[in-house]
Amino acid sequence: MMADSCGLYGPYFNCVDPTSVDTGYQSYTSEVFGTNSFCVASTLGSVTLPSNLQSRCYPYVCGTSNIIFTIGSYTITCLSSEGGVQKTLSAQAGYLTCPVFADFCTLSRKTCTGWCNQNGFCMNGVCNCNSGYSGADCSQTSCNSSSYYSSSSSSCVLNCPSGTYQNIYSRSCLACQSPCLQCITLPTNCLNCISSVNNIQYYYNGSCSSTCPSGTYASGYVCLACNSAVGCATCVSSPVICTSCLGGLYLSQPGNGSCIATCVGTANFLLDTVHLVCVSSCPSNMVAPVSGTCMLCSTGY
Numbered sequence: 001m002m003a004d005s006c007g008l009y010g011p012y013f014n015c016v017d018p019t020s021v022d023t024g025y026q027s028y029t030s031e032v033f034g035t036n037s038f039c040v041a042s043t044l045g046s047v048t049l050p051s052n053l054q055s056r057c058y059p060y061v062c063g064t065s066n067i068i069f070t071i072g073s074y075t076i077t078c079l080s081s082e083g084g085v086q087k088t089l090s091a092q093a094g095y096l097t098c099p100v101f102a103d104f105c106t107l108s109r110k111t112c113t114g115w116c117n118q119n120g121f122c123m124n125g126v127c128n129c130n131s132g133y134s135g136a137d138c139s140q141t142s143c144n145s146s147s148y149y150s151s152s153s154s155s156c157v158l159n160c161p162s163g164t165y166q167n168i169y170s171r172s173c174l175a176c177q178s179p180c181l182q183c184i185t186l187p188t189n190c191l192n193c194i195s196s197v198n199n200i201q202y203y204y205n206g207s208c209s210s211t212c213p214s215g216t217y218a219s220g221y222v223c224l225a226c227n228s229a230v231g232c233a234t235c236v237s238s239p240v241i242c243t244s245c246l247g248g249l250y251l252s253q254p255g256n257g258s259c260i261a262t263c264v265g266t267a268n269f270l271l272d273t274v275h276l277v278c279v280s281s282c283p284s285n286m287v288a289p290v291s292g293t294c295m296l297c298s299t300g301y
Contacts, residue, residue, distance in 0.1 A: 025049060030072035031057045036118040038104070043094030044071060056096070061118070062105035069096065114139065120170070127170050134171035143171045165189075179208040195221050231259030244276070251277040263292065270294050 028045045031037075042056035043049065059070045065080045076087045078098030086095040112122035119138035120129035129138040134149045134156075143149050143156035149172040150157045150164070160166050160173035165183045167174045176183035179201045180190035193201035193208035201208040204216060204223035212223035217235050226235035231249040232242040236256055245251050245259035252258045253268050254277050263271045268278035272286065272294045282294035289295060 025053065029053075029056050032059050032070075033057055034059075036060070040069065040099055041097040044089060044092045044096055045094055046092055048093045058096075059118075065101075067099070067101060067104060071096075112137065126167065126174065129170045129172075136170060136172055136174055138170065140172070147171075148173050193221060251275075253278060 025045070028047050028049060030044075030046070036059045037057045038060055039055050039057055040060075041054060042058070043051075043054060044056060045053075056071075061068045067078045069076045069078070071089065071092070074089050074091065076089065076096050078085070078087065078096075078101070080101035082098045083100035085098045087098060088095045112125060112127045114137040116122050116127040116129065116138040117133075119133040120127045122128075127136060127138045129135070129142070132142050134140045134142040136151065140149045147156040147158055148160055148166050149155070149170075150161060151173070152161055152164075157173070162182060163176055164173035165176060165185060165187065174187060176190070177187040179194045179199075180188065180192075181194045182191040183189050184191055189206050190203060190208050193203045195201040200210060200221070202210070202212050202218055202221055202223050204213060212218050214234055215226050215228075216223040217226060217237060217239065224239060226232040226242070227239035228246065230240050230242070231245045232240065233244045233246045235242050240258070241256045242251060242259050243256050249259040249261060250263060250271060252260050252263075252266065254272075254275075257278075260266070260278070263269050263278035266278055268280050270279050270282060270288060270292060271277075272279050272283065274286070274294075274296060279294065282288050285297055286294040287297055
């Protein structure tokens with residue numbers, strides 16, 4: 001917070017740090033430091049104060065089309081159209097400059113529901129409630145340390161309902177983000193996925209996607225790892241039905257199979273050097289100039 005005794009002015013800084021109070025002037029400025037106050041350009045004071053004191057911390061409430069500031073026993077209302085307008089009080093010297101409504105009331109840190117009801121801080125669209133409050137908008141009396149507020153039942157619960165996760169900061173059950181069917185810790189940290197015939201989603205490692213990543217295979221709507229211990233780099237249907245092999249190994253047959261060290265002595269005894277797979281005869285575009293090895297056709301063969 002940059003306020004009194006500082007030549008810099010930060011119009012949308014919060015005023016939560018009580019150590020920022022300048023005890024030499026607070027009695028003249030009627031400033032209030034706390035979670036419900038923000039910094040605004042102002043020179044208001046019960047007496048004329050030094051010209052370097054250009055900002056004040058006042059409690060405020062953002063309405064749908066106005067901002068109401070409380071200065072001691074008085075209030076100043078700034079309409080959404082009055083950004084930059086200077087407002088005065090008959091009982092005080094100086095003036096308050098109305099901030100730009102859209103910036104002051106809709107900055108990213110204040111886009112949470114109801115601006116967290118002045119009972120918490122908005123971070124990444126989620127209210128982090130102050131002690132004593134809970135709920136997605138910090139409007140509820142806080143649940144105890146072992147329970148969470150559920151809006152679906154309007155009560156504190158030990159376990160959040162399906163489709164929500166336990167937010168430890170707001171002590172509330174908040175909705176998972178699609179395509180997460182269930183989530184934990186964060187709305188995008190999935191435990192399983194919402195899937196349909198027209199939009200199949202596979203779960204893997206905390207996220208959902210329309211296809212399983214390389215090195216995994218689909219089992220139902222979950223992606224499971226291929227068995228690297230048997231040499232599978234990629235696989236299908238099973239962790240040991242390989243479709244490609246790790247370095248130094250060859251697929252025992254085209255399409256899928258097992259991973260082996262040599263094709264010699266197997267039914268598919270020729271090595272396709274392009275696809276690293278054992279075949280019984282060389283593909284039409286390949287020849288076998290070296291015993292047991294298929295190579296691409298080139299001049300001279």
